[in-house]
Amino acid sequence: MKITHCFMVLIICTGMLFPATLSFCEVTFGKEVIVEHGETVKNAISFGQNVRVYGTVKKDAVSFGGNVIVESGGKVKSDAVSIGGNVIVKNNGEIRKNAVSVGGRVDVSYGGVVRGDRIKTGNFTPGLIFSHVVPHAPGRMMSNIARTLFLGPLMGVFGAIGVIIGIVFIIIKMIISFAIAALVTYLFPAHVSHMADYVQAEFPKALLFGLVILIVIPFLVLSLIITLIGIPLIPFVLVALFFVYIFGSVGIALWAGRIIPESEGRSQMANVLLGVLAIGILKNIPFIGLFVGIALCASSFGLVMLTRFATETPGAVY
Numbered sequence: 001m002k003i004t005h006c007f008m009v010l011i012i013c014t015g016m017l018f019p020a021t022l023s024f025c026e027v028t029f030g031k032e033v034i035v036e037h038g039e040t041v042k043n044a045i046s047f048g049q050n051v052r053v054y055g056t057v058k059k060d061a062v063s064f065g066g067n068v069i070v071e072s073g074g075k076v077k078s079d080a081v082s083i084g085g086n087v088i089v090k091n092n093g094e095i096r097k098n099a100v101s102v103g104g105r106v107d108v109s110y111g112g113v114v115r116g117d118r119i120k121t122g123n124f125t126p127g128l129i130f131s132h133v134v135p136h137a138p139g140r141m142m143s144n145i146a147r148t149l150f151l152g153p154l155m156g157v158f159g160a161i162g163v164i165i166g167i168v169f170i171i172i173k174m175i176i177s178f179a180i181a182a183l184v185t186y187l188f189p190a191h192v193s194h195m196a197d198y199v200q201a202e203f204p205k206a207l208l209f210g211l212v213i214l215i216v217i218p219f220l221v222l223s224l225i226i227t228l229i230g231i232p233l234i235p236f237v238l239v240a241l242f243f244v245y246i247f248g249s250v251g252i253a254l255w256a257g258r259i260i261p262e263s264e265g266r267s268q269m270a271n272v273l274l275g276v277l278a279i280g281i282l283k284n285i286p287f288i289g290l291f292v293g294i295a296l297c298a299s300s301f302g303l304v305m306l307t308r309f310a311t312e313t314p315g316a317v318y
Contacts, residue, residue, distance in 0.1 A: 032066075037073065047218070050085070053093070060226060064218060067104075070095060070112070079116070081225055089114060100225060102234075119231075174280050181276045184250040185269055191309070193268065195251025196258065198307050199299070203255075207295060210302030214294075217241065241301075247309070248300030253279060 032049040035041055039055035043062070050066040053074035061068050061076045067085040070076055070093035077096045080087050086104040089095060089112035098116035099106045106118045185192050199206060220237065224230030256278050257263060257271030266274070279296060283289040 033063075035061075035074070045222075062222060062226075064222075079226060081222075083221070083225065100231075102225065102231070170284055174277070177276050177280060178273055180246060181250050181253055181272050182269065184247060185254070185272045188247075189268060191247075191311070192251050192254050192272065194311075195248065195303055195307055196254035199252055199255040199303060200258070202306070203299065206302035206306055207299045208302070209306055210298030210300065213301040213305065214298050244304045245297060245300045248302075248304040249279075249296055251303055252296060252299060 031046070033044045033046040033051045035044055035051075035053045035055040035057055037054045041055075041057055043059045044051045044053065044057050045060075045062045046064070046066055048065045049063070050069055051061045051063045052069045052071060053061055053076060054071045055074060057076045057078075059078045060081065061070075061079075062081045063083070063085055065084045066082065067088055068076075068080045068082045069088045070080065070090060072090050072092040074090075075094045075096070079098045079100060080089075080095045081100045081102075082104055083102045084104065085101070087095075087099040087101045087106045089099065089106075089108040091109045091111035093109075094113040094115075096115050099108070099114045099118050101120040104120065106114070106120050108114055108118070221234060224234055224237070250272060253275030254268065254272045255275065257266075257273070257275030260271075260274055260278065263271050279292065282292045283296070285292075
């Protein structure tokens, strides 16, 4: 319960920061932010594309899944941060504080200036998560899937092998999903049942609350990165989010299994595994799978938070 309370405090605190952050930021989703010559903005943030600075950013320039590029004559008066991309400072460009790249590199041309630290960390790229959410990414992803499934067999042996490898990966992923769901159900049968009951009674509430959490998570990660000392905490936060997702998705799988006819004659374990199979099939259907995956992720987070890790029944949650 202490872990639960700590996680909820993080979410609530970041949620309090969320509206304040938007009020003074230039924010785009799937579109490049360009600060033109002679233009001054307080903050520049992009999800899924580059931030390109020709003018002046009075505070931070941040990109999730893209590059932060300080062009000649451009100035960032605080930090420049790229998650899943690079921080690039061209000749006569200036960053007054720190240049931070998570999963990329920091490139400073001769004549470029970074007055603070130049920080780059490993291959961890949480910003790439947003490449599946921003408007341009689903088109690219669905195009690749369609090309593999429908044109692959027409492209010779390599295309056929690609389709076979894709199918093998799907089967392996399903087997892992079955194993995890079975383990969670075996260890926490009452909790899984409580979550399924809650989803059946309050699915819209769980979904909407989960969508809010998904919106808040990037700002939680951003706040940790901007503080710099919070960067080491990012892996722990993501691991916690992963386990929350797994725990909640098993409850949703049981609910899905109960929807399948003749569920009363099946054991709880059988209903969970049938639910995992049904959801897995839907998630692998082009286009539909994208929305099913987002809904599953959001409702899993919302379900676990609203039920306090399945310790509350539907009637006890307000």
